[in-house]
Amino acid sequence: MAATGDYALWAWLAPGVSFLLLSLVVPLRRSGRPAAWLSIVLSAGALAGAVLAWRATVPDMARRILWEWIPVEDGVLTSVGVLADADSTLMLILVALVSFLVQVYSLGYLADEPPPSLGRYYAYQSLFAFSMMGLVLAPNFVQLFICWELVGLCSYLLIGYWYQRPEAARAAVKAFWVTKAGDVGFLIGIVMLWSRTGTFDFSELFEMAQGGSDALTGLGLVMAFIYLGAAGKSAQFPFHIWLPDAMEGPTPVSALIHAATMVTAGVYMLFRASFLFEQTPEVLHAVGWIGAFTALFAATMACVQADIKRVLAYSTVSQLGYMMAAIGAGFASAGFLHLLTHGVFKALLFLGAGAIIHAVGSNDIFAMGGLARRMPQTFVVFLIGTLSLTGIPFFAGFFSKEEILGATWAGGLTMPFAMLVLAAFLTAFYMFRVVFIAFFGAPVAAAAGAPAHGAHGAHDAAHAHDAPATMTVVLWVLGLLALAIGIGFARSYPESEFVAPGWITPLAIGVAVGGIALATAVYPLRWISPERLARRLSVLGEAAHERFWLDDFFALVYRIGILGLSRIVGWIDRYIVDGILNVLSAWTLTAGDRLRRIQSGQAQDYIYGVALGVLLLMVWMRWPR
Amino acid sequence: MTLQAYLTLAAMLFCIGFFGVMTRRNTIGILLGIELMLNAVNINLVAFARYHGDVSGMVFTVFTICITVAEVALGLALVILIYRIRRTAVADHLDLLKG
Numbered sequence: 001m002a003a004t005g006d007y008a009l010w011a012w013l014a015p016g017v018s019f020l021l022l023s024l025v026v027p028l029r030r031s032g033r034p035a036a037w038l039s040i041v042l043s044a045g046a047l048a049g050a051v052l053a054w055r056a057t058v059p060d061m062a063r064r065i066l067w068e069w070i071p072v073e074d075g076v077l078t079s080v081g082v083l084a085d086a087d088s089t090l091m092l093i094l095v096a097l098v099s100f101l102v103q104v105y106s107l108g109y110l111a112d113e114p115p116p117s118l119g120r121y122y123a124y125q126s127l128f129a130f131s132m133m134g135l136v137l138a139p140n141f142v143q144l145f146i147c148w149e150l151v152g153l154c155s156y157l158l159i160g161y162w163y164q165r166p167e168a169a170r171a172a173v174k175a176f177w178v179t180k181a182g183d184v185g186f187l188i189g190i191v192m193l194w195s196r197t198g199t200f201d202f203s204e205l206f207e208m209a210q211g212g213s214d215a216l217t218g219l220g221l222v223m224a225f226i227y228l229g230a231a232g233k234s235a236q237f238p239f240h241i242w243l244p245d246a247m248e249g250p251t252p253v254s255a256l257i258h259a260a261t262m263v264t265a266g267v268y269m270l271f272r273a274s275f276l277f278e279q280t281p282e283v284l285h286a287v288g289w290i291g292a293f294t295a296l297f298a299a300t301m302a303c304v305q306a307d308i309k310r311v312l313a314y315s316t317v318s319q320l321g322y323m324m325a326a327i328g329a330g331f332a333s334a335g336f337l338h339l340l341t342h343g344v345f346k347a348l349l350f351l352g353a354g355a356i357i358h359a360v361g362s363n364d365i366f367a368m369g370g371l372a373r374r375m376p377q378t379f380v381v382f383l384i385g386t387l388s389l390t391g392i393p394f395f396a397g398f399f400s401k402e403e404i405l406g407a408t409w410a411g412g413l414t415m416p417f418a419m420l421v422l423a424a425f426l427t428a429f430y431m432f433r434v435v436f437i438a439f440f441g442a443p444v445a446a447a448a449g450a451p452a453h454g455a456h457g458a459h460d461a462a463h464a465h466d467a468p469a470t471m472t473v474v475l476w477v478l479g480l481l482a483l484a485i486g487i488g489f490a491r492s493y494p495e496s497e498f499v500a501p502g503w504i505t506p507l508a509i510g511v512a513v514g515g516i517a518l519a520t521a522v523y524p525l526r527w528i529s530p531e532r533l534a535r536r537l538s539v540l541g542e543a544a545h546e547r548f549w550l551d552d553f554f555a556l557v558y559r560i561g562i563l564g565l566s567r568i569v570g571w572i573d574r575y576i577v578d579g580i581l582n583v584l585s586a587w588t589l590t591a592g593d594r595l596r597r598i599q600s601g602q603a604q605d606y607i608y609g610v611a612l613g614v615l616l617l618m619v620w621m622r623w624p625r
Numbered sequence: 626m627t628l629q630a631y632l633t634l635a636a637m638l639f640c641i642g643f644f645g646v647m648t649r650r651n652t653i654g655i656l657l658g659i660e661l662m663l664n665a666v667n668i669n670l671v672a673f674a675r676y677h678g679d680v681s682g683m684v685f686t687v688f689t690i691c692i693t694v695a696e697v698a699l700g701l702a703l704v705i706l707i708y709r710i711r712r713t714a715v716a717d718h719l720d721l722l723k724g
Contacts, residue, residue: 601723603655603716604647611643 004056005063008084008137011049011096015129018042022123029123032115033107039122040103043129047096050133054089061085064139064203078200083139087336091136091268094343095261099129101474102256105351108470109252109358121161121250128154132261136268140200141190144269148186148233151262152179158257159249171245178242178554182232189225193276196222202272209275216279223276223283226269234266234320237294241551243317244301247309251354254309259316259350260343267323267339274332281330288328288408292416292423295321299426303433307363308353311434315389316346318423325420326404329411331498338400341485345388345396348478352382355467355475356438368438377466379439381479386435388482390428391512396482399489402508406500421511428515436523631672639665652704652714656697663693 018039022029029035057063066081084092103125110118131150138144153176160172194200197208197215208216230236235243246258257263270277270287277284295318302314319342326335355378360368372379388395391402401424408417466472521527638661645658667686674682708714 599723601720603719603722607646611647 003063004053004058004084004089005065005082007049007053007056008063008082008089008092009065011046011053011092012082012130012133012137014042014046014049015039015099015126015133019123019126019130022119022126029119030116032113032118035119036103036107036122039126040100040107042126043096043100043103046129046133047093047100050089050092050096053084054086054093057084057086057089059086062203066139069142078140078142080143081139082137083202084137087271088136090340091336092133094340095129095132095136098256098260098343098347099125099132101477102252102347102351105255105354105471105474106250106252108468109354110250111468117161121158124154124157124161125256128158128257128262132265135265139202141193141202142200144272145187145190148229148265148269149183151257151265152176152183152233155179155246155257155262158253159246161249161253165248168248171242171248175242175246178239179232182229182239184228185225186229186232189222189227189229192222192225193219205273206275209279216276219276220280220283223280224286226273227277227283227287230266230270230324231290232266233269234263234324235294235317236266236290236321236324237297238550238554240294240298240317241554244310244313247307247313251309251350251357254313255347255350255354258313259346263316263320264323264339264343267320267327267335270324270327271332271336271339274327277327277332278330284328284330285413286328288325288411288413288416291321291324291326291328292408292413292419293321294318295325295423296419296426297321299423299430302430303426305430306365308356308365308368308434308438309350309363311365311430312346312349312353315349315427315431318427319346319389321423322401322404322420325413325416326407328416329408329413331407331411334400334403334407338397338404341388341396341400341482344478344485345385345482348381348475348482349385349389351471351475351478352378352385355471356382358467358471365434365437369441370439372439375466377472378475381475382439383435384479384482386431388486389431390516391424391508393509394483394486394490396485396489398486398508402500402505405508406504407498409504410498410500421507424508425511425515425518428512429519432516432519433523436519440524628672628676631668635665635668635672637665638662638668650715650717652707652716652719653701655716656700656704659700660693660697663689 021038022035028038062083062085064081064083066079068076069080070077103122106121106125110121113121128151131147131154135144135147135151138147156172156176159175160169162168163172190200193205196219197205197213199205199208205216232239243258243263247254249258277287298314298317298321302311302318305311305314319338323335323338323342326332326338356368356371356375357363359375359378360371362368384395388397391398405417405420405424408420467475642658642661642663642665645661646655647658649655649658667689670682670686670689674680674686704714707719711718713719
């Protein structure tokens with residue numbers, strides 16, 4: 001057997017080396033561009049390793065390289081290492097590819113940054129790539145969890161990359177905080193699972209599941225806790241509130257972490273542990289329902305956003321909901337497939353949006369307008385991404401999306417299926433809304449007052465032009481890849497695990513085209529005035545605008561619940577705990593003050609004391625007992 | 626002469642010395658009192674050495690005398706120094722240790 005594991009291991013360690021070099025060798029990090037090149041070269045190496053590892057995999061065979069990590073009395077509690085099989089190496093390629101492309105792209109996007117902070121950015125990027133690959137290759141829940149937290153940390157650091165801006169700092173804290181709420185559940189779930197089965201290892205758990213072990217019965221609560229972690233990371237309702245705010249980070253970061261890789265970690269984990277979730281159909285059911293609801297819910301919010309990155313962020317939440325719905329229907333591989341294709345075309349969309357923001361200097365789609373002529377290359381690739389996301393045949397998203405629809409139908413989740421179809425319609429609508437507003441027509445001057453993001457505020461839509469080569473090349477690579485995946489699927493249809501009825505395909509295409517048609521009718525043709533449409537749906541529109549008041553609700557919970565609790569705890573600490581200590585110290589001081597009076601300073605008084613003591617001692621010794 | 630006689634003498638000497646230490650206002654007087662108390666102990670040691678027929682008590686006494694000499698020399702030196710600095714050798718006025 002070829003050395004899949006070894007290739008995967010190299011791929012994993014390459015960004016780790018880069019991170020160590022960048023973090024320890026300070027002059028290198030502060031030099032900026034050399035640091036960036038080091039990181040890029042090593043991530044290219046990681047990509048090569050990932051591809052080799054994938055090519056060397058054997059179907060239905062997992063290669064494991066393990067090192068014992070925490071020894072206990074009877075054996076080893078847990079180990080670290082890599083678990084390389086067809087799925088994990090495929091995911092590894094996605095991570096390595098997007099991370100490599102994003103690092104190249106950032107070279108152009110962050111060209112105006114001062115060298116030290118550019119070096120800092122690449123150090124974070126390397127750490128992220130390392131942690132994410134460790135997560136993907138994790139052979140057990142412990143390594144998975146550690147890397148899970150590490151990518152959360154990287155997300156925090158990179159969202160807050162422009163930490164001088166208060167919104168960015170706030171968004172970073174919010175992202176950290178909300179995902180952490182889910183992670184606590186994840187940790188509880190892992191430990192509960194361990195106390196049931198005595199192992200963290202995926203392979204051992206898999207064998208238990210195959211053998212129908214008794215330890216795996218009645219896992220409902222455990223799996224629900226584990227799902228909580230995935231829901232936090234993958235922005236499922238009601239934890240989705242952090243993801244749109246995470247767009248405060250630089251756009252390449254959004255593409256890498258908040259679209260293609262990190263947020264899909266939850267989906268990947270569920271896919272990885274799907275044999276465990278199969279033991280608990282009721283949890284899977286909930287996963288499917290929540291996923292489908294999230295997909296629809298986020299799609300409605302995406303329809304009213306004016307910030308291009310926020311539209312894409314809600315779209316990501318929505319697509320994550322799709323993946324979850326497929327997993328909930330019991331066909332995890334469909335969700336995984338959508339994860340991979342989504343990773344490619346959503347990264348493409350984000351990077352395209354980044355190119356636009358770079359040129360226009362604003363996130364507001366109404367400040368763009370007419371960019372199709374001025375940025376033709378960006379327009380073409382953005383359109384490819386949009387068509388992929390919409391689910392048009394011969395583009396990457398079509399097949400996987402249809403697969404998910406088929407999976408939910410075959411899984412018997414009829415209502416979630418309907419929600420997903422509606423969400424697909426809305427997806428087509430909101431994406432083409434962005435395309436029409438940003439790339440056609442004229443910029444709406446009134447909206448140009450939106451704050452410019454980043455350091456490039458001097459540009460505007462009238463003088464926009466395509467981005468520098470480092471950025472456009474990356475866009476083309478991803479665009480062609482999205483096309484190639486779509487055409488590849490169209491040529492060789494991989495057979496699915498389920499039988500979907502034949503009407504799914506026309507339905508999927510139908511809703512996508514319907515959404516596009518509606519967007520065409522509303523925006524360029526103005527058959528339906530968007531204002532009238534908004535008025536007609538006023539309550540819903542208003543609610544979507546206000547993010548269904550969920551953020552406010554959480555803010556309220558935070559303010560009343562946590563701040564209130566902190567205040568009570570603070571009061572107890574200040575007045576009871578500190579009070580007791582203050583009283584004690586006051587008593588000690590007073591007693592000392594009183595007692596010092598007996599120190600007269602007269603030598604003879606002390607001798608009196610000594611004599612008295614001796615006398616008492618003698619009396620005590622001779623006392624009849 | 627019985628042991629009791631020696632011990633009585635030593636006890637009396639000790640009490641006289643102690644009384645001196647407690648009542649004298651002059652530091653030198655206090656030192657003299659201490660000296661008397663130490664010599665009472667020496668008498669005790671010698672008396673017991675004779676009584677038990679064991680020389681080690683006598684040897685011990687020689688040591689005590691030597692150390693007493695050193696102690697008195699040191700004490701007197703201190704008293705003189707204090708007198709030079711504070712212009713007094715009365716114990717009541719030396720209350721630097723007062724809390």
